[in-house]
Amino acid sequence: MSEQKQGDxxxxxxxxxxxxxxxxxQTMLGPDDEILNISGNKCKLGREYVEQEIRDPRRxxxxxxxxxxxxxxxxxxxxxxxxxxxxxxxxxxESRKIEVxxxxxxxxxxxxxxxxxxxxxxxxxxVERAE
Amino acid sequence: xxxxxxxxxIVIGGGPAGIAAAIEAYNxxxxxxxxxxxxxxxxxxxxxxxxxxxxxxNFGNDLPGPEYAHRYEMQLNxxxxxxxxxxxxxxxxxxLDIYTMSSEYGYQHFKPRAVVLAMGCRERTRAQIRLPGTxxxxxxxxxxxxxxxxxxxxxxxxxxxxxxxxxxxxxxARRLTIExxxxxGVMELLPFLTGLRRNYVQCLQDYNIPLxxxxxxxxxxxxxxxxxxxxxxxDEDLNHVxxxxxxxxxxxxxxxxxxxxENELSRKAGVQLDVRTNGPIVDSDMATNVPxxxxxxxxxxxxxxxxxxxxxxxVAGRSxxxxxxAQQAESHEGSRxxxxxxxxxxxxIIPQQIYIDDLGDRDVYLSMRPNALLERMVKVELDxxxxxxxxxxxxxxxxxxxxxxxxxxxxxxxxxxxxxxxxVANIS
Ligand code: SF4
Numbered sequence: 001m002s003e004q005k006q007g008d009x010x011x012x013x014x015x016x017x018x019x020x021x022x023x024x025x026q027t028m029l030g031p032d033d034e035i036l037n038i039s040g041n042k043c044k045l046g047r048e049y050v051e052q053e054i055r056d057p058r059r060x061x062x063x064x065x066x067x068x069x070x071x072x073x074x075x076x077x078x079x080x081x082x083x084x085x086x087x088x089x090x091x092x093x094e095s096r097k098i099e100v101x102x103x104x105x106x107x108x109x110x111x112x113x114x115x116x117x118x119x120x121x122x123x124x125x126x127v128e129r130a131e
Numbered sequence: 132x133x134x135x136x137x138x139x140x141i142v143i144g145g146g147p148a149g150i151a152a153a154i155e156a157y158n159x160x161x162x163x164x165x166x167x168x169x170x171x172x173x174x175x176x177x178x179x180x181x182x183x184x185x186x187x188x189n190f191g192n193d194l195p196g197p198e199y200a201h202r203y204e205m206q207l208n209x210x211x212x213x214x215x216x217x218x219x220x221x222x223x224x225x226x227l228d229i230y231t232m233s234s235e236y237g238y239q240h241f242k243p244r245a246v247v248l249a250m251g252c253r254e255r256t257r258a259q260i261r262l263p264g265t266x267x268x269x270x271x272x273x274x275x276x277x278x279x280x281x282x283x284x285x286x287x288x289x290x291x292x293x294x295x296x297x298x299x300x301x302x303x304a305r306r307l308t309i310e311x312x313x314x315x316g317v318m319e320l321l322p323f324l325t326g327l328r329r330n331y332v333q334c335l336q337d338y339n340i341p342l343x344x345x346x347x348x349x350x351x352x353x354x355x356x357x358x359x360x361x362x363x364x365x366d367e368d369l370n371h372v373x374x375x376x377x378x379x380x381x382x383x384x385x386x387x388x389x390x391x392x393e394n395e396l397s398r399k400a401g402v403q404l405d406v407r408t409n410g411p412i413v414d415s416d417m418a419t420n421v422p423x424x425x426x427x428x429x430x431x432x433x434x435x436x437x438x439x440x441x442x443x444x445x446v447a448g449r450s451x452x453x454x455x456x457a458q459q460a461e462s463h464e465g466s467r468x469x470x471x472x473x474x475x476x477x478x479x480i481i482p483q484q485i486y487i488d489d490l491g492d493r494d495v496y497l498s499m500r501p502n503a504l505l506e507r508m509v510k511v512e513l514d515x516x517x518x519x520x521x522x523x524x525x526x527x528x529x530x531x532x533x534x535x536x537x538x539x540x541x542x543x544x545x546x547x548x549x550x551x552x553x554x555v556a557n558i559s
Contacts, residue, residue: 001336015331015332015336017329017333021527022328022329022331059337061309062195063181063310064281072282074283076178076181076281088309089309092309096310096311124181124194125181
């Protein structure tokens with residue numbers, strides 16, 4: 001996102017992430033962040049995206065955590081529900097301290113309700129237990 | 132040595148194309164199917180692609196790579212299909228003799244009734260882009276860096292520069308940042324991003340990683356370990372612009388400079404390759420020129436969506452099973468063959484030929500790689516000597532995104548109504 005200020009008014013440019021097309025959406029905002037004008041989005045999801053970006057930008061974090069007694073040292077995990085963008089690096093740092101016991105299966109919850117925000121880290125791969 | 136002739140279909144490669152091919156080969160015929168995989172697990176490259184972005188088309192879900200692979204593996208496990216892991220195919224002949232090596236099974240000779248090539252692709256390396264400088268440690272391809280970080284749990288470095296703005300390069304820039312490294316920038320030789328725009332946003336912008344277009348790496352410094360690199364701007368003809376050199380201190384250079392279909396075996400078996408895709412020339416059945424050898428996935432051309440790799444695998448698997456059952460090439464006698472050639476703004480196209488009267492209920496996915504960036508509504512058409520045979524619209528054409536059209540009944544009717552033996556695909 002990039003932004004330009006003119007007095008109380010701001011124009012921001014976003015690339016919409018809702019589909020691979022990636023429209024470049026120009027939005028003019030008033031003093032209270034109200035959308036005065038929006039252009040460049042090829043469908044209404046573009047407006048929704050920008051509204052969400054202004055209010056509460058969210059992203060998915062894909063990462064991995066350590067596995068104890070597994071056939072592999074790591075298991076991939078992700079936040080199936082998008083989480084607040086600004087907290088991604090915090091959760092990434094936290095996930096580096098997590099270690100789970102093998103076996104781990106797809107769908108296993110590795111971290112639940114992080115910071116009481118309903119954010120989950122869920123395994124997206126399988127690791128067997130080493131004999 | 133005994134020849135094992137019990138298999139109807141052998142699939143070489145257990146990645147997404149191979150798994151889908153094996154499932155469909157079995158479902159078509161309930162015959163004996165074997166998957167040969169050189170790695171110790173199935174899934175190909177997917178287990179290390181831990182980011183999401185897979186499965187939107189085939190599962191209606193945005194999944195991480197390992198989970199996408201897992202879903203297909205579960206389907207495969209339900210079927211009586213044999214799988215040999217840790218096994219290399221060392222040779223293959225046009226008569227479908229397949230020679231394999233593995234520590235568990237030793238040296239073996241198979242002669243199935245049909246083969247699906249699903250070996251995928253490999254990465255371009257430093258040698259192939261002629262990057263000058265020292266032979267210091269700390270230079271990795273993006274895929275190698277990805278394996279180190281995501282599978283082995285080992286960081287390739289702390290201060291990193293990425294060369295190449297393809298999707299894997301951008302995804303690795305994010306991945307290394309998430310794991311605590313500092314990614315100093317992504318350099319792209321071309322004047323435009325070569326990966327998806329969404330990856331520019333969610334992998335670079337979100338993490339404040341700068342992208343430098345029309346820029347390349349001109350020198351690597353460091354004796355034993357990379358100590359820095361020199362970047363330089365390039366002009367429209369991609370020549371270095373003197374005086375624009377800049378030094379960046381870093382300990383690691385990650386290369387994301389393209390993928391090449393892996394066709395050493397195909398060549399040994401006499402499979403004819405297309406100079407544009409670097410993969411086998413295939414027809415609407417995903418059949419190669421060698422009777423009984425079919426091919427699918429990144430071995431035929433580089434795809435950007437795994438969903439379509441799986442779909443191509445399904446087509447190849449079904450065709451191979453049918454071939455095995457008939458014990459011969461399906462007779463396309465009486466069917467006209469139409470050759471497809473890339474024209475304006477099209478880099479390559481698969482399949483390269485279609486048996487136009489013999490499609491029946493088969494799925495044909497026309498897959499075109501644009502070689503120009505057109506940020507506007509475009510028309511994609513197949514022309515017969517300059518005359519339009521069929522066309523459709525796309526919102527845009529970008530080299531980063533394959534244009535894929537599943538042929539509809541009315542497309543096929545139009546193709547049948549044409550006369551030429553060769554149709555040219557143009558984007559305008
Ligand atoms: S605005 Fe609509 S068409 Fe454009 S990128 Fe967003 S979802 Fe896609």
